[in-house]
Amino acid sequence: MRKNRHLPPREKAIQLALTVATWSSVLALAAVFGELLLGALPALSSISIIDFFTGTVWNPSHPIYPLYGILPLFVGTMMVSFGAALIAIPVGLGCSIWLAELAGPRVKAIFKPAIEILAGIPSVIFGFFALVILSEWIAVVFEPVTKLNALNGAIMLAVMMIPIMVTVAEDAMNAVPMSLREASLALGATRWETVRHVVIPASLSGVVAAVVLAFGRAVGETMTVLMATGNATALHFDILRSVQTMTAAIAIDFGEVEFGSEHYHVLFLVGLVLFVMTFLINFLADWVTRRFKEDY
Amino acid sequence: MMLNRRATEMAVFTLFRGCALLVVLALVVLLGYIVSGGLERLSVEFLTAMPRRANTEGGIFPAIVGTFYLMLIVLSISVPIGVMSAIYMVEYEQNSLMGKVFKLAVYNLAGVPSIVYGLLGLGIFVAFLGFGFSLISAGLTLSIMTLPLMISSAREAIAAVPSTVREASYALGATKWQTIWHHVLPYALPGIFTGMILSVSRAAGETAPLMLTGVAMSLQRLPDSFFDSFMALPYHVFYMATQSSDLLATRPIQYATALVLLLLVLGMNLFAIVLRKRYRDRYRW
Numbered sequence: 001m002r003k004n005r006h007l008p009p010r011e012k013a014i015q016l017a018l019t020v021a022t023w024s025s026v027l028a029l030a031a032v033f034g035e036l037l038l039g040a041l042p043a044l045s046s047i048s049i050i051d052f053f054t055g056t057v058w059n060p061s062h063p064i065y066p067l068y069g070i071l072p073l074f075v076g077t078m079m080v081s082f083g084a085a086l087i088a089i090p091v092g093l094g095c096s097i098w099l100a101e102l103a104g105p106r107v108k109a110i111f112k113p114a115i116e117i118l119a120g121i122p123s124v125i126f127g128f129f130a131l132v133i134l135s136e137w138i139a140v141v142f143e144p145v146t147k148l149n150a151l152n153g154a155i156m157l158a159v160m161m162i163p164i165m166v167t168v169a170e171d172a173m174n175a176v177p178m179s180l181r182e183a184s185l186a187l188g189a190t191r192w193e194t195v196r197h198v199v200i201p202a203s204l205s206g207v208v209a210a211v212v213l214a215f216g217r218a219v220g221e222t223m224t225v226l227m228a229t230g231n232a233t234a235l236h237f238d239i240l241r242s243v244q245t246m247t248a249a250i251a252i253d254f255g256e257v258e259f260g261s262e263h264y265h266v267l268f269l270v271g272l273v274l275f276v277m278t279f280l281i282n283f284l285a286d287w288v289t290r291r292f293k294e295d296y
Numbered sequence: 297m298m299l300n301r302r303a304t305e306m307a308v309f310t311l312f313r314g315c316a317l318l319v320v321l322a323l324v325v326l327l328g329y330i331v332s333g334g335l336e337r338l339s340v341e342f343l344t345a346m347p348r349r350a351n352t353e354g355g356i357f358p359a360i361v362g363t364f365y366l367m368l369i370v371l372s373i374s375v376p377i378g379v380m381s382a383i384y385m386v387e388y389e390q391n392s393l394m395g396k397v398f399k400l401a402v403y404n405l406a407g408v409p410s411i412v413y414g415l416l417g418l419g420i421f422v423a424f425l426g427f428g429f430s431l432i433s434a435g436l437t438l439s440i441m442t443l444p445l446m447i448s449s450a451r452e453a454i455a456a457v458p459s460t461v462r463e464a465s466y467a468l469g470a471t472k473w474q475t476i477w478h479h480v481l482p483y484a485l486p487g488i489f490t491g492m493i494l495s496v497s498r499a500a501g502e503t504a505p506l507m508l509t510g511v512a513m514s515l516q517r518l519p520d521s522f523f524d525s526f527m528a529l530p531y532h533v534f535y536m537a538t539q540s541s542d543l544l545a546t547r548p549i550q551y552a553t554a555l556v557l558l559l560l561v562l563g564m565n566l567f568a569i570v571l572r573k574r575y576r577d578r579y580r581w
Contacts, residue, residue: 022384281407
């Protein structure tokens with residue numbers, strides 16, 4: 001660090017303190033990964049990794065033959081998250097386009113704080129609402145097999161995904177320069193044709209990143225799905241039946257698990273899988289943003 | 297043909313407007329149910345009394361205090377580290393390789409699911425460091441969880457201060473730190489303050505990590521040290537709504553607890569939004 005040689009000692013000390021503080025983030029990330037690895041490793045000595053990834057039964061509390069197949073949990077997570085994405089993508093995109101292209105400054109001044117408020121609501125409140133109110137509505141409309149089911153969680157998660165999506169996607173659309181829109185309008189395109197053929201293609205990387213990012217949050221969400229989906233661990237593909245997600249399994253099972261037992265370490269393994277999944281999803285979002293970003 | 301295109305545009309834009317309306321409606325319905333359901337049971341006694349008879353009577357005072365303690369821990373750990381990191385990342389390592397590494401770490405830390413932070417807290421603070429299932433274990437876990445949010449909001453606030461301010465200061469002979477302390481931070485302060493409030497409110501509403509680091513179902517007393525067990529508002533909502541002895545009979549308590557949590561968190565968020573708006577209008581570069 002040649003540039004530091006002539007600095008007064010006070011400046012050097014401050015810079016050192018700031019460096020140490022900044023390293024804490026890197027350290028924290030390494031600690032998360034390391035801790036999950038250390039916690040999960042003992043599980044691999046007693047159960048087979050292949051059985052873990054291909055097992056279709058999750059019954060960890062069986063006294064004699066506990067089964068640790070992650071598939072029911074994985075399918076539960078995917079069912080709820082994809083279901084949520086199917087709802088949140090059209091609504092969220094509609095919102096983002098409206099906000100970026102159509103809304104006047106006055107309505108915007110009301111709508112943007114509303115989105116922020118929605119993003120700030122704790123997940124346990126969403127879970128509570130799904131448990132007490134939304135499940136009753138779904139029971140009337142869809143007559144589901146179980147009252148708490150994957151659809152209940154998916155709808156609630158969709159509401160939670162929308163603020164993330166809208167914030168990121170609107171930013172991307174706002175970054176498209178006015179001159180592009182004006183050129184399109186001058187050629188006789190309507191405003192919708194301009195949005196569809198100019199604004200969306202130009203901001204596509206940001207819009208896709210918004211969707212991927214929101215999906216990542218849905219995969220990692222715990223309290224909402226824990227309270228909304230009923231936590232039955234059977235493997236099935238019926239959205240009107242109860243499911244348990246990976247996050248919910250960790251949260252629930254730790255209430256009864258013995259410290260250091262096989263089940264305990266398997267839950268760390270589930271956590272590791274979850275961490276790797278969300279890490280890859282976030283990486284994908286970042287990659288899409290960088291790779292396909294148009295600079296104006 | 298022209299008419300057709302105009303009609304399509306009208307239809308599509310109406311649909312988009314409907315989407316926006318739907319989102320606002322969802323917010324209003326959600327808030328409406330919690331507020332109207334919670335007001336019935338909400339009283340001074342509910343806020344200041346200890347729970348009785350396995351939480352089915354009395355108040356939620358220990359849960360409120362527990363959540364305040366957690367916020368205090370997050371405030372005193374996540375905020376200083378977050379602000380220091382942000383200063384370093386903007387002022388010292390803006391475009392270097394290390395700067396990119398730090399940015400990447402913060403970005404990925406922000407995407408880690410909250411329950412995984414719970415596993416981290418359990419493994420490191422509860423077991424390895426021997427803090428046990430305690431207030432300090434949960435508080436430290438929440439501090440790590442909110443760190444990325446704190447860093448990115450502080451970073452944004454600091455980066456928004458124009459470089460001319462820094463250059464003017466250097467030109468007058470100030471050192472780097474004098475420039476940061478006397479000329480950059482004062483302007484970034486409102487933004488940092490906003491980020492601080494948002495981070496603390498995020499921590500106040502988080503439940504999943506607490507479940508692995510020592511939250512208690514019911515306590516008749518307040519925690520007497522950092523190593524004591526504690527109650528917390530969000531966990532109380534979850535516990536009462538899913539595991540209390542008589543779910544239907546305690547519904548008013550569940551609603552009222554949810555309302556208290558909502559008021560606390562949204563109150564802070566609204567304060568942050570207003571604060572940011574006021575200062576954004578004050579400085580126009």
